[in-house]
Amino acid sequence: xxxxxxxxxxxxxxxxxxxxxxxxxxxxxxxxxxxxxxxxxxxxxxxxxxxxxxxxxxxxxxxxxxxxxxxxxxxxxxxxxxxxxxxxxxxxxxxxxxxxxxxxxxxxxxxxxxxxxxxxxxxxxxxxxxxxxxxxxxxxxxxxxxxxxxxxxxxxxxxxxxxxxxxxxxxxxxxxxxxxxxxxxxxxxxxxxxxxxxxxxxxxxxxxxxxxxxxxxxxxxxxxxxxxxxxxxxxxxxxxxxxxxxxxx
Amino acid sequence: xxxxxxxxxxxxxxxxxxxxxxxxxxxxxxxxxxxxxxxxxxxxxxxxxxxxxxxxxxxxxxxxxxxxxxxxxxx
Numbered sequence: 001x002x003x004x005x006x007x008x009x010x011x012x013x014x015x016x017x018x019x020x021x022x023x024x025x026x027x028x029x030x031x032x033x034x035x036x037x038x039x040x041x042x043x044x045x046x047x048x049x050x051x052x053x054x055x056x057x058x059x060x061x062x063x064x065x066x067x068x069x070x071x072x073x074x075x076x077x078x079x080x081x082x083x084x085x086x087x088x089x090x091x092x093x094x095x096x097x098x099x100x101x102x103x104x105x106x107x108x109x110x111x112x113x114x115x116x117x118x119x120x121x122x123x124x125x126x127x128x129x130x131x132x133x134x135x136x137x138x139x140x141x142x143x144x145x146x147x148x149x150x151x152x153x154x155x156x157x158x159x160x161x162x163x164x165x166x167x168x169x170x171x172x173x174x175x176x177x178x179x180x181x182x183x184x185x186x187x188x189x190x191x192x193x194x195x196x197x198x199x200x201x202x203x204x205x206x207x208x209x210x211x212x213x214x215x216x217x218x219x220x221x222x223x224x225x226x227x228x229x230x231x232x233x234x235x236x237x238x239x240x241x242x243x244x245x246x247x248x249x
Numbered sequence: 250x251x252x253x254x255x256x257x258x259x260x261x262x263x264x265x266x267x268x269x270x271x272x273x274x275x276x277x278x279x280x281x282x283x284x285x286x287x288x289x290x291x292x293x294x295x296x297x298x299x300x301x302x303x304x305x306x307x308x309x310x311x312x313x314x315x316x317x318x319x320x321x322x323x324x
Binding site: 059060061062064121122123 | 279280281283284287288292293295296299
């Protein structure tokens with residue numbers, strides 16, 4: 001729980017530690033799949049400790065957001081699982097491995113939970129800002145790392161590839177003032193991403209792997225776009241958080 | 250006919266009168282600033298325990314902070 005005012009570090013020690021466990025689990029899985037168990041410890045460990053009453057790092061509003069998100073994840077994952085079972089048993093549309101489908105179901109569960117919890121706690125604008133910033137910065141770091149890591153081809157490709165995620169970072173800023181226009185641009189950009197990367201049209205990737213990358217990278221963007229469409233424009237919603245915080249408004 | 254209850258709160262008004270920031274109020278009752286912001290916007294209705302804590306800080310009754318507004322919807 002953040003008890004040090006609005007300018008403090010936004011993540012608690014528990015969140016940082018569980019994040020490190022998740023990243024370590026995913027990274028080390030390429031070396032040994034037993035290390036993937038670290039992901040379970042990081043993603044679900046703190047929640048289990050909270051439910052057992054051994055960890056008290058969240059206030060009641062945060063816990064409510066977590067529990068509602070859990071219910072949303074249950075509903076979405078339930079529907080997706082039933083559809084996948086039906087597709088696999090009724091037709092030969094899903095000729096993919098069980099391991100791939102299990103990973104897809106886990107990805108849907110996790111993405112739904114994270115998105116719903118953020119939306120409930122922060123609201124559409126702040127959630128979109130954070131997701132777009134993470135997406136943009138993540139893509140930028142990936143672009144720089146792949147340019148520097150591979151054979152050096154000069155500054156021009158490095159700069160050009162690094163500029164690709166810039167529109168997402170710009171929208172992360174504009175959602176504060178023009179949420180509906182930003183949401184329409186974001187939805188358009190998501191549609192372009194689907195077309196640009198050729199999702200569900202690739203022969204070299206299984207359906208499950210294409211669906212996993214789609215759920216991880218595109219669904220949150222579409223979710224932000226849709227959530228921003230419904231931002232209330234009434235006077236109460238327009239109240240600036242910082243102005244409220246001063247107690248002088 | 251279906252009755253709906255909405256809860257209106259005056260937390261923001263009392264906080265401004267007390268000259269406190271959201272962060273200061275949040276620190277005093279051990280919650281995040283986002284929780285105070287959500288209560289003030291009416292997005293979140295706090296538990297009885299948290300409502301009592303807030304009332305104690307402002308030295309008012311809980312009924313002065315939170316009021317039940319009954320709305321009748323004729324279907």
